[in-house]
Amino acid sequence: MTVEELAACLAPLERPGRAWESPSKREALVRGVRYDSRGVVPGDVFVCIRGHQHDGHAFAGEAAGRGAVMIVTERPLQGGLEDQVPTVRVGDSRSALAVAAAAFFSHPDRALRLVGVTGTNGKTTTTFLTRAVLEAGGYRTGLVGTVLRVVGDEVLDADRTTPESSDMLELFSRMVQASSTHAVTEVSSHAVVLRRLAGIEYDVGIFTNLTQDHLDFHGTMEAYRDAKAAFFASLTPGTKGHKLAIVNGDDPSGEYMARESAAPVVRYGLDPRWDVTAEQVRLGGQGASFLVKSPWGQAEVRLKLSGRFNVYNALGALAAGLHEGVPLDRAVPGLERVEGVPGRFEAIREGQPFEVIVDYAHTPDGLENILKAARDHGPRQVWVVFGCGGDRDRGKRPIMGSIAARLAERVVITSDNPRSEEPESICREIERGVLEGRRSSEARLQAYEVIVDRRQAIEQALRGAAPGDMVVIAGKGHETYQVFRERVIHFDDREVVREVLRRMGYGEATEGKAERRAGA
Ligand SMILES: CC(=O)N[C@H]1[C@@H](OP(=O)(O)OP(=O)(O)OC[C@H]2O[C@@H](n3ccc(=O)[nH]c3=O)[C@H](O)[C@@H]2O)O[C@H](CO)[C@@H](O)[C@@H]1O[C@H](C)C(=O)N[C@@H](C)C(=O)N[C@H](CCC(=O)O)C(=O)O
Numbered sequence: 366m367t368v369e370e371l372a373a374c375l376a377p378l379e380r381p382g383r384a385w386e387s388p389s390k391r392e393a394l395v396r397g398v399r400y401d402s403r404g405v406v407p408g409d410v411f412v413c414i415r416g417h418q419h420d421g422h423a424f425a426g427e428a429a430g431r432g433a434v435m436i437v438t439e440r441p442l443q444g445g446l447e448d449q450v451p452t453v454r455v456g457d458s459r460s461a462l463a464v465a466a467a468a469f470f471s472h473p474d475r476a477l478r479l480v481g482v483t484g485t486n487g488k489t490t491t492t493f494l495t496r497a498v499l500e501a502g503g504y505r506t507g508l509v510g511t512v513l514r515v516v517g518d519e520v521l522d523a524d525r526t527t528p529e530s531s532d533m534l535e536l537f538s539r540m541v542q543a544s545s546t547h548a549v550t551e552v553s554s555h556a557v558v559l560r561r562l563a564g565i566e567y568d569v570g571i572f573t574n575l576t577q578d579h580l581d582f583h584g585t586m587e588a589y590r591d592a593k594a595a596f597f598a599s600l601t602p603g604t605k606g607h608k609l610a611i612v613n614g615d616d617p618s619g620e621y622m623a624r625e626s627a628a629p630v631v632r633y634g635l636d637p638r639w640d641v642t643a644e645q646v647r648l649g650g651q652g653a654s655f656l657v658k659s660p661w662g663q664a665e666v667r668l669k670l671s672g673r674f675n676v677y678n679a680l681g682a683l684a685a686g687l688h689e690g691v692p693l694d695r696a697v698p699g700l701e702r703v704e705g706v707p708g709r710f711e712a713i714r715e716g717q718p719f720e721v722i723v724d725y726a727h728t729p730d731g732l733e734n735i736l737k738a739a740r741d742h743g744p745r746q747v748w749v750v751f752g753c754g755g756d757r758d759r760g761k762r763p764i765m766g767s768i769a770a771r772l773a774e775r776v777v778i779t780s781d782n783p784r785s786e787e788p789e790s791i792c793r794e795i796e797r798g799v800l801e802g803r804r805s806s807e808a809r810l811q812a813y814e815v816i817v818d819r820r821q822a823i824e825q826a827l828r829g830a831a832p833g834d835m836v837v838i839a840g841k842g843h844e845t846y847q848v849f850r851e852r853v854i855h856f857d858d859r860e861v862v863r864e865v866l867r868r869m870g871y872g873e874a875t876e877g878k879a880e881r882r883a884g885a
Pocket residue numbers: 400401402403414415416417418419420421422424524525526527528529553554555556559
C-alpha cells in the first residue's frame with residue numbers, strides 16, 4: 366500500500382505542505398503504522414497522539430528522522446516538517462490510528478469472529494474459558510488479554526489488557542495468517558474511552574459485572590458504566606452479521622448494557638428467568654459444579670475453578686461458544702479441561718500443612734469474592750495479605766480494608782504497586798477500613814498488621830499460619846514486577862511464597878527428605 370492510498374482511507378481534513386508534490390513520496394510504500402516515535406523504522410507512518418504525559422506531536426521530527434514516510438497529525442507541525450514528509454491533518458488521531466492500521470493490515474477483524482469481554486472483574490478468566498470452549502468446538506482461537514496473548518501456536522507476553530488499536534490489528538493479522546477463525550479479547554474501559562477499538566468490528570460482547578474501580582480515570586461510576594455500555598452500542602450489524610450481546614442478568618448494571626446493545630441480547634446468571642442459567646450449584650475444594658440450562662440444551666458441568674463467581678464466568682463463556690455453533694457436548698468438556706488461569710486462585714503447594722492461594726483480586730468486589738471462595742474450602746482460619754495500587758482509584762482502599770476485616774481472621778496490609786505514591790500512606794488508608802470493618806457485628810478479624818514490605822508481609826503470614834489455615838495473597842496474581850516511584854523491581858508473589866516455604870523446610874527440602882526415606 367502506498368502513502369497516497371493510505372491517506373485516501375483516512376479522509377483527511379487537510380493535506381498541508383509541499384511534500385505531497387513529490388511523486389516518489391506519494392508513491393512510497395508503507396511498511397507499518399506506529400504511534401511511538403521510538404519504534405519507528407523507515408517506511409512507517411507515524412500517528413501523533415496526545416497522551417496523559419506527552420504530546421506525540423512533539424515527536425514528529427524524531428519519527429521523520431527515523432524514516433517515517435507519512436505523518437498523521439491533529440494540528441500544524443513545526444519546523445517545515447510538512448514540506449519534508451507527506452502530512453495529513455485529521456480531527457481525531459486516535460481514530461485515524463485505527464483506520465490506518467485496519468487499512469494497512471487489510472481489515473483482519475473482518476476475517477475473524479471476534480468476542481470481546483468487558484466488566485470490572487472476570488474478563489481474563491472469561492476469555493480463557495471462552496477460548497477453551499471455542500477450541501473444543503474445533504475453532505482455532507486467538508487470545509488477547511492481561512496475562513498473555515495467543516497467536517496461532519505462539520504464546521506471547523502481554524504488557525496491558527487491551528492494546529492500542531494498531532497493535533491489536535497487527536495481532537489479528539497474525540492470527541489470520543495462522544489460520545485462526547476466532548479471537549477472544551478483553552475490552553478494558555480505558556480501551557473504549559481511548560478509542561483503542563475504533564474501526565474494529567466485534568461480533569459478540571460479554572458483560573461480566575460492574576463494581577467500583579478506575580474512578581481515578583473515569584471520575585464517576587456513571588462514566589465508567591457508560592464506557593462499557595458504548596462497547597455494546599458498537600455491536601451494530603456491520604459486515605459480518607449474527608452478532609450477540611451476552612449479559613450477566615444478575616448484575617445491577619446488566620439491564621443497562623442490554624438496553625444499550627445494538628445486538629440481540631442473551632442473559633445469563635443464577636436467576637432461573639435468564640436464558641443461560643446454572644442450577645444445583647455446589648462449591649467446594651475440588652471446584653464448582655452445576656447444571657447448566659440453556660436454549661442449546663442442558664448438561665452437568667464440573668469446573669476445576671473454585672468460587673461462585675467462576676460459575677458466572679463459565680456461563681458467559683458457554684453462551685458465547687454455543688452461539689458460535691459449538692455443540693453443548695463439546696463445549697462442556699472444553700470448560701472442564703481448564704485447570705486454572707495464571708495468578709487467579711492459584712494454589713502453591715510445597716508440602717506445607719496449610720493452603721496458600723495467589724490471586725489477582727484488586728477491587729472490593731474481587732476481594733470479597735475471593736475471600737468467600739476461600740471460606741468455601743472450609744479452612745480453620747483465613748489469612749489475607751494485600752495492598753492497593755498507587756495512582757489508582759483511592760476510594761477502593763478503605764472499602765477493601767473493611768471487606769478483609771469482615772471475611773478474614775488474620776489481615777496483613779502491605780504494598781501492591783505503589784507507583785508514585787508513598788507506600789506507607791496507602792497502607793494507612795486501607796487500615797482505616799480495617800478498623801471500621803472490625804466494628805461490624807459479622808467481622809471475623811482477630812488480628813491485623815501493617816508490613817509495608819511485601820516480601821516480609823508474605824513471610825509473616827506463612828510463618829504465622831497453622832495447619833488447616835488458608836493464606837490468600839491478593840492483588841498481584843500473575844504480575845512479575847513491583848512498581849515504585851523510582852524503580853521497578855522483579856517481584857512474583859508465587860516465587861516469594863515458594864522461596865519462603867522452602868526456607869521453612871518444605872518443598873524440595875521435604876521432597877528430598879521423602880526421597881531419602883523411600884530409599885532407606
Ligand atoms: C492512561 C493510559 O492508558 N495511558 C497509556 C497512554 O499513555 P500516555 O497517555 O501517558 O502516553 P504519553 O507517554 O503521554 O505519550 C503520548 C504519545 O506520545 C508517544 N511518544 C511518547 C514518548 C516518545 O519518546 N515518543 C512518542 O512517540 C507515545 O507513544 C504516545 O503515543 O499511552 C501509552 C502508549 O500507548 C500507554 O503505554 C499508556 O498506558 C499505560 C501503560 C497504562 O498504565 N495504562 C493503563 C491505565 C491501562 O490502559 N489499563 C487498562 C486496563 C484497565 C483494567 O484493568 O480494566 C488496559 O487496557 O491495559
